[in-house]
Amino acid sequence: MRALAAFAMAGRRQAIIAAVLCGIIPLINMISPALVALVLLRHGPREALMVAAFAVLPLIGWASVGDMTPLILLVGVGVMAEVLRRTASWQYALLAAILVAVGAEAVLMMRPAVMDLLLQQVEAFMAAGGGSAELPEVTPETLREGVLTLFGLMHMLMAVFLLILARWWQALMYNPGGFQKEFHEFRLQPSVAMLLVGLFLLASLGGTVLTGWILYFVIPLAVAGVALVHGLVGIKRLSRLFLVAFYLLLLSPLAVQLLSVAALLDSFYDFRRRIQPPADDGSI
Incomplete structure (x- = not known):
């Protein structure tokens, strides 16, 4: 490629x-x-x-x-x-x-x-x-x-x-490395996240042109959630196997919903800024 x-x-x-x-x-x-x-x-x-x-x-x-x-x-x-x-x-x-x-x-x-x-x-x-x-x-x-x-x-x-x-x-x-940094740092602004949630709720009520578009408003939140997980894995220097397990969990609709909620919370609290990388013990 x-x-x-x-x-x-x-x-x-x-x-x-x-x-x-x-x-x-x-x-x-x-x-x-x-x-x-x-x-x-x-x-x-x-x-x-x-x-x-x-x-x-x-x-x-x-x-x-x-x-x-x-x-x-x-x-x-x-x-x-x-x-x-x-x-x-x-x-x-x-x-x-x-x-x-x-x-x-x-x-x-x-x-x-x-x-x-x-x-x-x-x-x-x-x-x-x-x-x-x-x-x-x-x-x-x-x-x-x-x-x-x-x-x-x-x-x-x-x-x-x-x-x-x-x-x-x-x-x-x-x-080189620019995309990883860009994606690991990606998070939605609170106003954009709340706009998506508002549109989702409006579509959920039914009776409007937005009714059939419910999933469309979830995808940006879900992608932001994926970026959050990648960012946390990078900060904590976790094994790539963690990401493999994470993507397997995404096959569940419930996992996607929870990920979207995590992205919404992250837009306000910026979890990556609050997480510290593991300390270097100095061992060779």
Whole structure:
């Protein structure tokens, strides 16, 4: 992966070649938006637009046959990268990720054929794996809303991951250790954290356009919680096995909720500033 990023950073022609070739290959085409984001973070929007003008061509091809994800991510990750470049703040980039999720929903609603195909696949999956009476009856409208939310959430998470990848590439080549320091120190401002909590509560009440977006407001808090754990592990110099166990725990929705609460508290109390690193005993 580092070799790919280094090749793309060797010049505009190389960046175009890398982005286009990655965009042609199935699954690997998700890497193309990260390469464009890397160019944007390093050289700014003008150079990134020149690369994106070519990178978008194979992604339009994929969108024409029903795979809209790479094209959505090219736009979404580009917007997030520009926000991060201008503000040097991950919290604003994560807020922009909410717009990626909402935009993905809008794109899906404008493609009714793709929407119907997804609904058919979900219905077939439910019929095959859950034909028992234990499952509650799901109305078509509820199923539609659920598919829209999952579609938006998937694109939001992938956009965050690809921006992290682009930022890691940038630090790896031009600022070794910079991404780790940046991520370990990341925490939400109290006002932003409370805004997310307020939107979450408002969405939980139901009856508003925000109702289907509940999970979108949790993701920035969850990412801040992940940064908190990484920061504490770094300060206390704990084993990497601790992080492995932590990510396994994240498979539980309850763990994600607790992590989000920890991030909210951290926005006010800054736990990393209050934790001292282990003392050096001076042993050889």
